[in-house]
Amino acid sequence: TRTPVNVTVTGAAGQIGYALLFRIASGHLLGADVPVKLRLLEIPQGLKAAEGTAMELDDCAFPLLKGIDITDDPNVGFAGANVALLVGARPRTKGMERGDLLSANGGIFKPQGKAINDNAADDIKVLVVGNPANTNALIAQAAAPDVPAERFTAMTRLDHNRAISQLAAKTGAAVSDIKRLTIWGNHSATQYPDIFHAEIAGKNAAETVNDEAWLADTFIPTVAKRGAAIIEARGASSAASAANAAIDHVHTWVNGTAEGDWTSMGIPSDGSYGVPEGLISSFPVTTKDGRYEIVQGLDINEFSRARIDASVKELAEERDAVRGLGLI
Numbered sequence: 001t002r003t004p005v006n007v008t009v010t011g012a013a014g015q016i017g018y019a020l021l022f023r024i025a026s027g028h029l030l031g032a033d034v035p036v037k038l039r040l041l042e043i044p045q046g047l048k049a050a051e052g053t054a055m056e057l058d059d060c061a062f063p064l065l066k067g068i069d070i071t072d073d074p075n076v077g078f079a080g081a082n083v084a085l086l087v088g089a090r091p092r093t094k095g096m097e098r099g100d101l102l103s104a105n106g107g108i109f110k111p112q113g114k115a116i117n118d119n120a121a122d123d124i125k126v127l128v129v130g131n132p133a134n135t136n137a138l139i140a141q142a143a144a145p146d147v148p149a150e151r152f153t154a155m156t157r158l159d160h161n162r163a164i165s166q167l168a169a170k171t172g173a174a175v176s177d178i179k180r181l182t183i184w185g186n187h188s189a190t191q192y193p194d195i196f197h198a199e200i201a202g203k204n205a206a207e208t209v210n211d212e213a214w215l216a217d218t219f220i221p222t223v224a225k226r227g228a229a230i231i232e233a234r235g236a237s238s239a240a241s242a243a244n245a246a247i248d249h250v251h252t253w254v255n256g257t258a259e260g261d262w263t264s265m266g267i268p269s270d271g272s273y274g275v276p277e278g279l280i281s282s283f284p285v286t287t288k289d290g291r292y293e294i295v296q297g298l299d300i301n302e303f304s305r306a307r308i309d310a311s312v313k314e315l316a317e318e319r320d321a322v323r324g325l326g327l328i
Ligand code: NAX
Pocket: 010, 011, 012, 013, 014, 015, 016, 017, 041, 042, 043, 045, 046, 087, 088, 089, 090, 091, 108, 128, 129, 130, 131, 132, 133, 155, 156, 157, 158, 159, 187, 227, 237, 238, 239, 242
């Protein structure tokens, strides 16, 4: 029998946590044959609700779930962790400036990065979901000098999935026929969903759509502002779809992309496509054997270049701001 994989989830008592934990425990994160141990990391006020969720997890009698620990101590929460999903974050509240937001999250992600550095397993893989996800990932990574930098990733898979769904709706294609879509840049309103290399049932997506006005004025803003539209409709931010994207991100990272396809992940740049080295930016990646590689050699047209550059500029500004605050 296989040794269970230790999966740590922060913000476990939150709404994404509630949508995420049951799918991890039922085998959707790593595979239907992979036993898991869950570690739920919360702040003290969240512990009781996390215990309630753990009771419900028990009540599912999931065959793959080999244990649940609950803690408010990051050193305990990340001890022996193979996979860490950093979901808990400090949301922007009314009147909060960007600097306040970045420093509040620095107060979470810097100590968590250090706790990962000091306690996690050697093969640790980290996904940051909590916003601002890319820069929070950068802060955690900087606090974990002994962990290879490429193990720190940020979630743009929800944006990726949203873009596939919008493109399918526009063209009448099945979502499963859409391949090679890319989200570039920051998980923010500046993100750039790129269909110039995407394929719909083997045909180029941009040529199939053949409508640059739709692309610029409908598709891109709909994908970028989808989070706000969900809040408007649901009265609460995306939770099940965000949890689903976190499952997809890690599952793809661990189990590989399909032949001929790729996915989008926020990862430390190696300088590819003119994105300054070290920024955690979304790229097209293929994955295999638990590793990812940036898809190389794509032609970037002027339309795409301007939008990638704008999002990357925002990432550089966030990095400079957290550097100024002494967080990296
Ligand atoms: P909730 O407010 O429902 O839950 C957050 C939980 O985190 C709370 O239970 C809180 O007690 C806990 N928490 C706070 N600080 C913590 C710490 N230091 N250690 C451990 N736990 C801590 O938020 P939810 O809707 O679950 O969203 C979580 C995060 O995901 C937010 O930052 C949100 O902005 C972000 N999102 C990111 C998305 C992405 O695509 N990257 C999309 C969905 C979501 O908006």
